[in-house]
Amino acid sequence: MSPCRWLISLMIISVTSFGAQAKIYTTPILAEANDLLQTNPEQSLAITSRYLDQRRLSAPKETSRVHINDETDHTVRTPLSTINALQIKARAYMLLNQAEPAIHTIKMAETLAHNESLIFSGIESQLIHADIYWRNLKNSASALGLLDQIDTAIKTQSQQMMESQVQRLQYQSLMQRAIIESQTGNTVMAEKRFIRAKRFLVNLNDPQEKIHYLLILGNHYLDNGHYDLALDRLLSGYWLAVEIDDKAQTATANFELASLFEQRKVFDKALEHATQAGEFFAHYKQTLPLAQTLTLIASIYEQQGRYNLALVHYFNALDQENQLKHDSRSAKLRLHIARVYLQLYNYPKAEQYLHHTRLLATQSNDEVTLAEAQILQGTLELAEGKADEAITTLQAGLIAATRINNHDLQLESELQLSRAFEQKKDYYNALLSQRRYEQLFSTKQQAQVKSNVDVFKQQQRMLERSLHLEELERQQFESEKALYKQKNITIFLFSVLTAVGLLLWRRNRTYKQLQKRLTRLRTDFYTHPRSGLKNLRMLTAKLPNSLQQSSANFEQWHLGEIINEPLSDRLRFALFEVPFLKHIYLKHGYQQGLNMERLFGEYLNQQICEPARVYHFSDAMFLYIEPNSRLDSAPEQLAHSLQQLIDQFAETHQLDNRVRIGMAEYPFLPRAYTAINDQELLDILLMATNAAREASKHDNGSQWVHLSAIDAAPAASFACDNIRRACSQGIDNGLIKVQSSSVFEFTWHADHVSDKNIS
Template sequence: MSSFRRLACVALFLTTACSAQAKIFATPLLAEADELLSTSPEQSLDITERYLDQRRLSAPKETSRVHITDETDHSIRTPLSTVNALQIKAKAESQLGQTKKSLATIKLAEQLATKENLLFSQLESRLVHAAIYWDNLKNSAHALELLDKVEQQISAGKNLMMASQIQRLQYQTLMQRAVIKSSIGEESSAEKLFIRAKRYLVNLDDTKELIHYQRVLGEHYLKHGHFDMALDRLLSSYWMAVDNDDKAQTAIANFALASLFEQRKVFDKALEHATQAGEFFERYRRTLPLAQTLALIADIYEQQGRYNLALVHYFNALDQENQLQHKFRSAQLRLSIARVYLQLYNYPKAEQYLQHTRLLANQSGNEAILAEASLLQGQLELAEGNLDKAVPILQSGLMTASRIGDLDLQLDGEHLLSLAFEQQKDYYNALLSQRRYEQLFSSKEQAQVRSNVEVFKQQQRMLERSLHLEELEREQFESEKALYKQKNVTIFLFCVLTVGGMVLLSRNRTAKQLQARLHRLRTDFYTHPRSGLRNLRMLTAKLPSSLQQSSANFEQWHLGEIINEPLSDRLRFALFEVPFLKHIYLTHGYQQGLDLERAFGEYLNQQVCEPARLYHFSDAMFLYIEPNSRLDSAPEELAHSLQQLIDRFIGQRKIDNRVRIGMAEYPFLPRAYTAINDHELLDILLMATNTARDLSKQESGSQWVHLSAIDAAPAASFASDNFRRACTQAIDNGLIKVQSSSAKEINWSNDHASDTNA
């Protein structure tokens, strides 16, 4: 039973420090103090006291349900931070055995939280209050009463707290209640409370709380003899604590595992875990758990028959307990030392420590120690041969053990009493004691059988879950296999789409480059470099041979093939020469000439609107094309319009405003629409414009010449290798009508005089 008490003391010593790890503090000082609770409560207490002394309490900026506040001013502390500091201080005082101070501090925290309407902090403080009553005073009634009040306040204040706060409070309340119920023997109630607490634990998603839960549940199973389930939980807690580098919880789990292995007589493993726990407690100077660990190691050595080592560790543990001035634990250690001296046949020393044990037990009022001391005293009297003293002492101890319901002590008492009666030759009473011993042992075995049945059922459930898990793993493997195939298909399709996307992106980039190139062709090659108008001359001169054909096709598209219009559309063409463009560079210079020609091109581009078209044919010559809107009008109207166009541009400029215009219609032959192509039509216009230029040299001012074939003109008249000569002959034969702005007779023979074929 001593192992259970030690385990409970060590667990309760560090439970408070290890169960609130997820809390967030407004200042790093309080976070550090809370962290030190598990290793150095003295430092934690010192930090919180300095925090409370050096800072003044300020009024809160606002009431908040959230446990985070801003403390930018290091000279003040908010009410919320003050409550948190008082909670940490109370926990540290509780761990150091300062029970009265701890209770006063936590009551002050409750009062401040109530005053400032900090409901969550108030309930937290009340939970700490209940933990102090149970951990330090073992007052289960008052602790459970405080927990009842917390549950009532949680139900009443659900609208004032966040869901996460409510879940944490409910979890901590259920865990404290489960620990108390387990300690007072209500195993079934404790089991149900642990199950309820686990539901809230899942929502908390807190690894430290999960480690704490597994360990406390393992201690519960250990306390009630369910060793297999205890081993499973404690090992789970231990390895989780190791993985998360939680040294405090690792030490507690080590101590619990040592107690478990000690009870199962696996002494090597018990020593291993107890030694690891002792190293932690000694390193951080944790007197109470170190004393408990040393006592456990001494118990193991005693059961192994290594009594000298056992005495050394008992004395070391006693030195630690003397510092704490805890009468119950000191009495327990002295009783153990007396038992070892009895095994070593050192009866005077055994008697000496038994007297000290009974004195401390009477002062503390612990009947379990008194019963065990009486039985050990009776055993000592038996060893010394004082049968008359041994029997009443053993009977007194047995009655006390029966009254407190300690089955192990009753078994020891009946066994010793049977031996005493047997040595007195009182075989009847010896037999009665032996039968009572067998009855108690039988009831203990039945309890053990029931426990084994529960363990078997638990193992059965675990096996069923294992089989189910294997099936799920097989299904998972199949699913992963199918998923792998699907993944490969997806990756392949993704690669194909990526490559396709890259190809499309490349083609799109190429198309944009070609569009930009086409735009440059339009701008650079198909517009006049000085005027900016569409150009009909030297269309492919700048292009490489590889682009000649595409340029020709583009030229046809861009120009509409000049005369390749629907037959229903009749067109009028005017090829006019502006002489001032020839002389502007000579008279005004190159730069002004460029500016003036560019301005003239922009002007013409603005004045000529769709569907009319204008092309820069050569340096000073322009081709104007308009639809049939003016075909019924006289040619001089078009010539007059062009003259006005030039005059408006010249305005006040002192430059030559003359214009030489050659005009013709398309189709040139009304009865043969396709007889004249675009190049031949340009020849006709060039002849007319050249004639107008000759007239302009003879007469001042602008001149125009209009050529048009008569309705009866046959197409065969123009079927010649020299089209200009054919036109001259047609004029001579009266097949082409000539209109002009001059009354002088026109001589057409010079137009082709230089032709070698003439």
């Protein structure tokens, strides 16, 4: 790589590296100083120095590794903001090529970060320290050694940092190594580093970092003559910088593109990009990059044969370099000016600038410039007709070029030697110089062919990847299309299911509401309003016409529990009257009577378990039904059970425990199951209960009466309209057996006579 090209690369990397290190500062002053690094490092240095001088360092609020950069008090600075300020200051010194104060400042930042346990900021400071070693001191060994320490620190302390911080540090370390290896000739290892760094770059998701990466990689390819790859990376970085309006990196990309087009002899595009870059550097008074840009523009004009314009720009670049007081670059510019004067046949001026070039190159020990000056001196002497002096000077230049292994200078010296020998009529030596020139040129061409082959292979791989990517994109499009279709189907099905679900939910809700309403209706219409027991007093007449049929069906279901049983079932019925329910209202009032009747109904519901059941027949009368599998069981057992039931309640509430019980079985006629229906059975029970009540009046206690037809009783004896009269006649004829707890003589004929009178 030529010294000019090397200086250009250094300038590009220095400028773009600060864009890569950009981060968010919570202190506006430091944010401003960081932004000025790319345009005015002197002012950035002044701002950070003033910030550090005017504020005192405050103790951290907590000793944990996480430090909050809170500076609401403008008289203090936190440890984190202090480290940030020192980092900016060191980078400003680095840009101004002041290595010693840069190293001193960054060491202060490292010490403070170590004392405050700020691991991320400490490693950041070490990266800047390594950068100074390489960019300002050209000490690659120290830089790489410090980078080894940094990589070890990242591995051992990664658990104490966020993943994004670790990835950023690893990326910056890899990029620094890749830059050093690229500029020291280790091209293969540099490209491996760049590839590894790109993996971290994807995770960082930072456009400025991506621009920095593309420009550095493009510069690497340009240095190694891979012009197609360089053009691809530099153009990508340029347009991305334009897109996010990053003027500093846009200027850097313009300069790199101008250098590329200049080497490829595309002078119009080279001038366009170089002019844009020069405008930015001139506006922000960046002396070094402006000098390099002016030199590039002058070189383009020189190659175009526009020597006057080339001289103007070389002189302007020389003015900038004189401000920087850099002897090596000034010597290089004077060499260019001497070459232009030689093209203009102004030999005295060419000799004058060559003399100044040799003086400055000797002072700076610039062997490359000295070798170039000797070759140009020989060319000048040859132009003046001093062939012997030209041969001596050119041979010394060839020896110097061979010593520094500069193939371009060897080619130039051999070509000029061939011309010098030819001018002296020494054709043999002229032929030898020409053949050495052709050999060197052939070697250069072979290297260029090899480079082109490598580039072609890489382009082939890129094309294959592009085709593979296109196929993957097509498959992705098809997959997305199918996924979109599936998504629409899923949405449609989900909508349908949602609608069905809402409909079912509404129907279920309506069903529950109707169920509750039906339960409430059953409770209201088919339970006794006071006791809460099932009520046999049908309320059909009170219902509207629309409910007549459903009420009839419901009544039939309830009455079916009384009589409508399978023929294999036998039931025992007891209709009992509880007098205290009549007296309770008279003695204690209506409200107390209601409460007592409700308690009594709840008590019966609790005590009587299925399959037995109880109904509220009338105000003080209840119908009890239970299975009767053995017809020969004594009726007094059932009466005793009912008496115990009443005794328990009456004792608890201190009430009259008398009870009148009328009992019968189903079937009433053993020989004819269906001869007696439900209403007729109720009439028989009423007769028995009435008889028990009459007996209770004489014996003053609980009484029970049980009626049952004998086994031989014919069904025809009860086939009449008045079951009570039929039962009276049956008792008289001995067809119905009467059992009672009393010896009282019952008068059954009065019963049916009274029925007749009523009718």
